[in-house]
Amino acid sequence: MIIEKLVVSPLQENCYIVGDEETHAGAVIDPGDEAARIITRVAELGLTVRHVINTHGHVDHISAAQDIKEALGAKLYLHPGDTMYLDETVEHAKMFGISGARAPSVDVWLNDGDAIAIGKLTITVIHAPGHSPGGCLLQLGSDVFCGDLIFAGSIGRTDLPGGDYETILESLEQKILTLPDDTRLHPGHGPATTVAVERQYNPFLQGLGAA
Numbered sequence: 693m694i695i696e697k698l699v700v701s702p703l704q705e706n707c708y709i710v711g712d713e714e715t716h717a718g719a720v721i722d723p724g725d726e727a728a729r730i731i732t733r734v735a736e737l738g739l740t741v742r743h744v745i746n747t748h749g750h751v752d753h754i755s756a757a758q759d760i761k762e763a764l765g766a767k768l769y770l771h772p773g774d775t776m777y778l779d780e781t782v783e784h785a786k787m788f789g790i791s792g793a794r795a796p797s798v799d800v801w802l803n804d805g806d807a808i809a810i811g812k813l814t815i816t817v818i819h820a821p822g823h824s825p826g827g828c829l830l831q832l833g834s835d836v837f838c839g840d841l842i843f844a845g846s847i848g849r850t851d852l853p854g855g856d857y858e859t860i861l862e863s864l865e866q867k868i869l870t871l872p873d874d875t876r877l878h879p880g881h882g883p884a885t886t887v888a889v890e891r892q893y894n895p896f897l898q899g900l901g902a903a
Protein backbone atom coordinates (compact mmCIF):
# COMPACT_ATOMS: atom_id res chain seq x y z
CA MET A 693 0.00 0.00 0.00
CA ILE A 694 1.22 3.48 -0.90
CA ILE A 695 0.63 6.41 1.46
CA GLU A 696 2.36 9.64 0.52
CA LYS A 697 2.03 13.01 2.17
CA LEU A 698 2.54 16.24 0.24
CA VAL A 699 2.56 19.41 2.30
CA VAL A 700 0.88 22.11 0.22
CA SER A 701 -0.25 25.74 0.43
CA PRO A 702 0.96 28.54 2.71
CA LEU A 703 -1.22 26.87 5.39
CA GLN A 704 1.00 23.75 5.27
CA GLU A 705 -1.86 21.40 4.58
CA ASN A 706 -1.27 17.66 4.25
CA CYS A 707 -2.54 16.26 0.97
CA TYR A 708 -2.32 12.47 0.84
CA ILE A 709 -1.98 10.14 -2.12
CA VAL A 710 -2.93 6.54 -1.39
CA GLY A 711 -2.54 3.67 -3.78
CA ASP A 712 -2.91 -0.04 -4.25
CA GLU A 713 0.40 -1.44 -5.55
CA GLU A 714 -1.33 -4.46 -7.08
CA THR A 715 -3.93 -2.72 -9.26
CA HIS A 716 -2.26 0.74 -9.39
CA ALA A 717 -5.55 2.33 -8.40
CA GLY A 718 -5.12 5.40 -6.24
CA ALA A 719 -6.97 8.20 -4.49
CA VAL A 720 -6.11 11.78 -3.60
CA ILE A 721 -7.24 12.99 -0.17
CA ASP A 722 -7.59 16.72 0.62
CA PRO A 723 -5.89 18.47 -2.31
CA GLY A 724 -5.63 21.93 -0.76
CA ASP A 725 -3.29 23.63 -3.24
CA GLU A 726 -0.54 23.00 -5.81
CA ALA A 727 -2.60 20.87 -8.19
CA ALA A 728 0.24 20.51 -10.72
CA ARG A 729 2.61 19.10 -8.11
CA ILE A 730 0.03 16.58 -6.91
CA ILE A 731 -0.82 15.50 -10.46
CA THR A 732 2.89 15.03 -11.25
CA ARG A 733 3.38 12.87 -8.17
CA VAL A 734 0.36 10.70 -9.03
CA ALA A 735 1.92 10.10 -12.46
CA GLU A 736 5.35 9.32 -10.97
CA LEU A 737 3.73 6.74 -8.71
CA GLY A 738 2.04 5.18 -11.74
CA LEU A 739 -1.41 5.45 -10.20
CA THR A 740 -4.80 5.76 -11.86
CA VAL A 741 -6.87 8.08 -9.70
CA ARG A 742 -10.65 8.09 -10.02
CA HIS A 743 -11.35 9.33 -6.49
CA VAL A 744 -10.64 12.69 -4.89
CA ILE A 745 -11.97 12.33 -1.35
CA ASN A 746 -12.16 15.18 1.14
CA THR A 747 -12.19 14.85 4.93
CA HIS A 748 -13.95 18.21 4.97
CA GLY A 749 -14.69 21.24 2.83
CA HIS A 750 -12.38 23.94 4.20
CA VAL A 751 -10.51 26.04 1.67
CA ASP A 752 -7.05 24.79 2.67
CA HIS A 753 -8.14 21.20 1.91
CA ILE A 754 -10.21 21.58 -1.24
CA SER A 755 -8.83 24.45 -3.37
CA ALA A 756 -7.07 22.17 -5.88
CA ALA A 757 -9.84 19.55 -6.07
CA GLN A 758 -11.49 20.84 -9.23
CA ASP A 759 -8.22 21.02 -11.21
CA ILE A 760 -7.20 17.57 -10.05
CA LYS A 761 -10.48 15.82 -10.76
CA GLU A 762 -10.59 17.30 -14.26
CA ALA A 763 -6.95 16.44 -15.01
CA LEU A 764 -7.25 12.86 -13.75
CA GLY A 765 -10.83 12.10 -14.74
CA ALA A 766 -11.78 11.60 -11.11
CA LYS A 767 -14.86 12.27 -9.03
CA LEU A 768 -14.94 14.48 -5.94
CA TYR A 769 -16.36 13.02 -2.73
CA LEU A 770 -17.47 15.20 0.22
CA HIS A 771 -19.97 14.96 3.08
CA PRO A 772 -23.04 17.18 2.44
CA GLY A 773 -22.62 18.83 5.86
CA ASP A 774 -19.86 20.99 4.40
CA THR A 775 -21.62 22.41 1.34
CA MET A 776 -21.73 25.84 2.99
CA TYR A 777 -18.00 26.33 2.39
CA LEU A 778 -17.91 25.53 -1.32
CA ASP A 779 -19.11 28.85 -2.74
CA GLU A 780 -16.54 30.70 -0.60
CA THR A 781 -13.55 28.68 -1.81
CA VAL A 782 -12.12 31.22 -4.27
CA GLU A 783 -12.64 34.23 -2.02
CA HIS A 784 -11.16 32.50 1.05
CA ALA A 785 -8.25 31.11 -0.96
CA LYS A 786 -7.22 34.67 -1.85
CA MET A 787 -7.27 35.62 1.83
CA PHE A 788 -4.88 32.78 2.65
CA GLY A 789 -2.55 33.16 -0.33
CA ILE A 790 -3.69 29.95 -2.02
CA SER A 791 -3.25 30.54 -5.74
CA GLY A 792 -5.34 29.12 -8.56
CA ALA A 793 -8.24 27.96 -6.38
CA ARG A 794 -11.47 27.04 -8.11
CA ALA A 795 -14.92 26.43 -6.68
CA PRO A 796 -15.23 22.65 -6.43
CA SER A 797 -18.22 20.76 -7.79
CA VAL A 798 -18.93 17.67 -5.74
CA ASP A 799 -19.86 14.50 -7.64
CA VAL A 800 -20.62 12.08 -4.82
CA TRP A 801 -21.93 12.90 -1.35
CA LEU A 802 -20.40 10.87 1.45
CA ASN A 803 -22.45 9.09 4.11
CA ASP A 804 -21.31 7.64 7.41
CA GLY A 805 -20.41 4.00 6.83
CA ASP A 806 -19.75 4.28 3.10
CA ALA A 807 -17.12 1.86 1.79
CA ILE A 808 -15.17 3.16 -1.20
CA ALA A 809 -13.12 0.66 -3.21
CA ILE A 810 -9.73 1.87 -4.44
CA GLY A 811 -8.52 -1.15 -6.38
CA LYS A 812 -8.30 -3.83 -3.69
CA LEU A 813 -8.20 -1.27 -0.88
CA THR A 814 -11.31 -0.11 0.95
CA ILE A 815 -11.74 3.32 2.48
CA THR A 816 -14.48 3.45 5.11
CA VAL A 817 -16.15 6.78 5.85
CA ILE A 818 -16.76 7.71 9.49
CA HIS A 819 -18.72 10.94 10.00
CA ALA A 820 -17.00 12.92 12.77
CA PRO A 821 -18.34 16.50 12.98
CA GLY A 822 -17.21 19.29 15.29
CA HIS A 823 -14.41 21.03 13.41
CA SER A 824 -16.92 21.26 10.56
CA PRO A 825 -20.46 19.80 10.28
CA GLY A 826 -19.48 17.43 7.48
CA GLY A 827 -16.08 16.35 8.77
CA CYS A 828 -15.25 12.69 8.14
CA LEU A 829 -12.53 10.23 9.04
CA LEU A 830 -11.32 8.13 6.14
CA GLN A 831 -10.25 4.73 7.43
CA LEU A 832 -7.94 2.54 5.40
CA GLY A 833 -7.16 -0.51 7.53
CA SER A 834 -4.98 0.68 10.42
CA ASP A 835 -4.49 4.10 8.82
CA VAL A 836 -7.00 6.87 9.41
CA PHE A 837 -6.98 10.20 7.59
CA CYS A 838 -8.52 12.50 10.13
CA GLY A 839 -8.55 15.96 8.52
CA ASP A 840 -8.60 18.70 11.15
CA LEU A 841 -10.48 16.71 13.80
CA ILE A 842 -7.30 15.84 15.73
CA PHE A 843 -3.59 16.65 15.43
CA ALA A 844 -0.53 15.35 17.24
CA GLY A 845 -1.02 16.91 20.68
CA SER A 846 -3.98 19.07 19.73
CA ILE A 847 -7.45 19.15 18.17
CA GLY A 848 -9.14 21.13 15.43
CA ARG A 849 -10.44 24.63 16.00
CA THR A 850 -14.17 25.03 16.54
CA ASP A 851 -14.50 28.80 16.10
CA LEU A 852 -15.05 28.71 12.33
CA PRO A 853 -18.63 28.77 10.94
CA GLY A 854 -20.20 25.35 11.55
CA GLY A 855 -17.68 24.37 14.22
CA ASP A 856 -18.85 23.30 17.68
CA TYR A 857 -16.76 22.42 20.74
CA GLU A 858 -19.21 19.99 22.37
CA THR A 859 -19.62 18.20 19.05
CA ILE A 860 -15.88 17.82 18.46
CA LEU A 861 -15.41 16.35 21.95
CA GLU A 862 -18.20 13.88 21.21
CA SER A 863 -16.54 12.90 17.93
CA LEU A 864 -13.15 12.50 19.60
CA GLU A 865 -14.67 10.33 22.31
CA GLN A 866 -16.82 8.18 20.04
CA LYS A 867 -14.86 8.07 16.78
CA ILE A 868 -11.16 8.41 17.74
CA LEU A 869 -10.85 6.90 21.22
CA THR A 870 -12.83 3.84 20.12
CA LEU A 871 -10.22 3.00 17.45
CA PRO A 872 -7.54 0.39 18.24
CA ASP A 873 -4.46 1.83 19.97
CA ASP A 874 -2.12 1.03 17.10
CA THR A 875 -4.22 2.98 14.56
CA ARG A 876 -2.06 5.50 12.74
CA LEU A 877 -3.63 8.95 12.51
CA HIS A 878 -2.76 11.11 9.49
CA PRO A 879 -3.96 14.64 10.26
CA GLY A 880 -4.61 17.56 7.96
CA HIS A 881 -1.65 19.49 9.35
CA GLY A 882 1.56 18.41 11.08
CA PRO A 883 3.04 14.98 11.75
CA ALA A 884 1.32 11.59 11.93
CA THR A 885 0.59 10.07 15.33
CA THR A 886 -1.23 7.07 16.82
CA VAL A 887 -4.37 6.61 18.87
CA ALA A 888 -2.27 5.26 21.77
CA VAL A 889 -0.04 8.34 21.88
CA GLU A 890 -2.96 10.75 21.68
CA ARG A 891 -4.95 8.79 24.27
CA GLN A 892 -2.04 9.19 26.67
CA TYR A 893 -0.69 12.66 25.91
CA ASN A 894 -3.25 14.80 24.04
CA PRO A 895 -4.48 17.28 26.68
CA PHE A 896 -7.86 17.70 24.95
CA LEU A 897 -8.67 13.98 25.29
CA GLN A 898 -8.02 13.71 29.00
CA GLY A 899 -11.24 13.17 30.91
CA LEU A 900 -13.13 11.89 27.90
CA GLY A 901 -14.88 8.55 28.28
CA ALA A 902 -12.46 6.07 26.76
CA ALA A 903 -9.20 7.99 27.43
Ligand SMILES: [Zn+2]
Nearest residue numbers: 748750823840
Ligand atom coordinates in the same frame (compact mmCIF):
# COMPACT_ATOMS: atom_id res chain seq x y z
ZN1 LIG B 1 -10.38 22.60 8.50
Ligand SMILES: [Zn+2]
Nearest residue numbers: 750752840880
Ligand atom coordinates in the same frame (compact mmCIF):
# COMPACT_ATOMS: atom_id res chain seq x y z
ZN1 LIG C 1 -6.94 22.57 7.63
